[in-house]
Amino acid sequence: GSGGFRKRKHDNFPHGQKKEEKENVNPSSPLMTSFKSFQLELDTRHDKYERLVKLSRDITIESKRTIFLLHRFTSAPNGEEILDESEVKLDAVRRKIKQVAQELIGEDMYQFHRAISPGLQEYVEAASFQYFIKTRSLISVEEINKQLIFTAEDREETTNTSSNSQDKQPHTWSLKVTPVDYLLGVADLTGELMRLCISSVGNGDIDTPFELSQFLRQIYDGFTFIGNTGPYEVSKKLYTLKQSLAKVENACYTLKVRGSEIPKHMLADVFSSKTELIDQEEGL
Amino acid sequence: VPKKCQKAREHFGTVRTQMESLKTKFPADQYYRFHEHWRFVLQRLVFLAAFVVYLESETLVTREAVAEILGIEADRERGFHLDIEDYLSGVLTLASELARLAVNSVTAGDYSRPLRISTFINELDSGFRLLNLKNDSLRKRYDGLKYDVKKIEEVVYDLSIRGLNKEATGGVGGEK
Numbered sequence: 476g477s478g479g480f481r482k483r484k485h486d487n488f489p490h491g492q493k494k495e496e497k498e499n500v501n502p503s504s505p506l507m508t509s510f511k512s513f514q515l516e517l518d519t520r521h522d523k524y525e526r527l528v529k530l531s532r533d534i535t536i537e538s539k540r541t542i543f544l545l546h547r548f549t550s551a552p553n554g555e556e557i558l559d560e561s562e563v564k565l566d567a568v569r570r571k572i573k574q575v576a577q578e579l580i581g582e583d584m585y586q587f588h589r590a591i592s593p594g595l596q597e598y599v600e601a602a603s604f605q606y607f608i609k610t611r612s613l614i615s616v617e618e619i620n621k622q623l624i625f626t627a628e629d630r631e632e633t634t635n636t637s638s639n640s641q642d643k644q645p646h647t648w649s650l651k652v653t654p655v656d657y658l659l660g661v662a663d664l665t666g667e668l669m670r671l672c673i674s675s676v677g678n679g680d681i682d683t684p685f686e687l688s689q690f691l692r693q694i695y696d697g698f699t700f701i702g703n704t705g706p707y708e709v710s711k712k713l714y715t716l717k718q719s720l721a722k723v724e725n726a727c728y729t730l731k732v733r734g735s736e737i738p739k740h741m742l743a744d745v746f747s748s749k750t751e752l753i754d755q756e757e758g759l
Numbered sequence: 760v761p762k763k764c765q766k767a768r769e770h771f772g773t774v775r776t777q778m779e780s781l782k783t784k785f786p787a788d789q790y791y792r793f794h795e796h797w798r799f800v801l802q803r804l805v806f807l808a809a810f811v812v813y814l815e816s817e818t819l820v821t822r823e824a825v826a827e828i829l830g831i832e833a834d835r836e837r838g839f840h841l842d843i844e845d846y847l848s849g850v851l852t853l854a855s856e857l858a859r860l861a862v863n864s865v866t867a868g869d870y871s872r873p874l875r876i877s878t879f880i881n882e883l884d885s886g887f888r889l890l891n892l893k894n895d896s897l898r899k900r901y902d903g904l905k906y907d908v909k910k911i912e913e914v915v916y917d918l919s920i921r922g923l924n925k926e927a928t929g930g931v932g933g934e935k
Contacts, residue, residue, distance in 0.1 A: 500885045506819050510886030516843055518891055583835065585791035 523578060527587050530575050531594030537568045538594070538601035542667055545604050549678055561605050568598055573625040576648035588653075595652050599660025604667055611686060613694065616657040624649040655706055662698070662712035665691055669719035672726055681730055688727045691720045760814055767811045768828075774804060775830030782831075782839045790839060798845060804829055805841070805849025810856060817875060819883065822846050844897050847890075851900045854880060858907040861914045870923045873914045884908050 501507065541564040548557045575591055599619060606614035627646035652660075668687055675683040698713050785793055808828045812820035825841060826833040832840040857876050864872040884904060892898040918924040 500882050504882065506882050506886055507889075509819075509821065510889045513843060513847065513886075514889045514891065521891070521893060583788060583791045585789060585794075588791075 523582075524587060524590050527575060527578055527590040530571050530578070531591045534568055534571050534575075534591075534594030535597040537564060537571070538597040541565055541568070541601040542604055545601075545608060546667070546671065546674065548608055549680075558605070558609065565598075565602060565605065568601070569622065569625075572598065572623055572650055573648060576623070576625060576650040579650070580648065584651075592656055595650075595656045596660040596663065599652060599657055600663040600667065603661060603664045607664070607668070607690075611690070613661070613690075616652060616654060619657065620649070620651050623652070655709065658698075658701070658705065658709055659712060661694065662709070662716055665694055665716050665719045669722050672723045676726060676730065684723065684726050684730060688720075688723050691716075691723055695720050764811050764815050767807070771808070771828050774828075778830045778839070787838050790835065794842070801829075801841065802845050802848040802852070805846055806852035806856070809850055809853040813853065813857070813879075817879065819850065819879075825849075847887075848897055848900055850883070851887075851897075851904055854883060854904050854907045858910040861911045865914060865918065870918055873911065873918060874924055877911050877915045880908055880911050 541561050544557060544564065545561050548554050572595075575594075579587065602619055602622070603614045606612070606618075625648045668691060672684045672687045695716055698709070698716060701709065703710060781797065805825055808825045809820045811828075812818065812824065820828075822841060822843070823833045825846060829841070832838045834840055857880060861873040861876045864870075864876075887901055887904060890901075892901060915924070
């Protein structure tokens, strides 16, 4: 710690004199008073950042669980139940996002962006996954942000928040997912869709892979349009996206070429290898 | 010294003009989105402002005063502002420069300045000790402060064992 350097020069310094000097600092001098307020300001800022990090972690965990839930969806009767449950989960996530929005009132969002970005990306991934299952299309960033406009729910909240005369709409909070976070979330979505493709084949669903191939190709085209003009993180995800697309395309190829030869219940085995599909013996 | 300070103040006029222009380049509520672009420069400017003010008055320039010198706001609410961490970073750079000034003052024969610098730096150090810092660049820079404190203490010590500061303090207390 900071005591180290004193010990080294110990024999050179008259200890008593130094202590006297330090005690001469007036604790209520203008400088010290300023620094006390700096301490308060920094502590407040750090506390807020930490609260946001915690919220972001909660958002990430619950979003991930929603994604796992949605992977269990099939066109079987319980599919509707799964969708309903996923909506409940996403509502819980949105409640956390509302808390984020409340923390950020009056703040510059970009000062705390690094704290909340991971959570928001994961939410985009979960929300867009659910949307795809329902509609077979990609949710837009506007649609996502529309769901992130919150109003005061109950009287308790209304009395707790001080109504500012500057607010045009009192007790409304909203969070705008930035285009970059949206893109990163969609990029992660493609990984989940790739898994969906492989598992749907195992369920005997041989239509979904082809739909997914189309869909992913469109997303891929979109990303290549952006190319290198986006931030570094986007370019990094592009690489994984390309791999996911390749896996889906290969799955479609295998289905097309060998699908009629292989009994449906064996199809899962054909797709069981994680990397390139291994060339298997014909006539299983 | 006063004349040099005056000249330095004039240079700040140019700074103010350029700040005006910088302010217009982006939406006011996205300051932190682009913050990193000017962070380094702003910290250096804080240091320079603090240095001028110290040479003039031997006090620590306040955030508000720096903001005025640079032609920007002190609070975020009012627009392009000085972030507290940038202010503190600039002040820490001042500490290093004052350590250097203490050494060179002695070389130049001014034996009283180091003592005054020492008092100032000790107070500054006490102030910084109040802060709970995170392990970021500000913290690293703060860790350097103790070396500045030590250097100045060494200068003061060197003077005191040779009785040189007695000549100096004789003048401070009032001429005999």
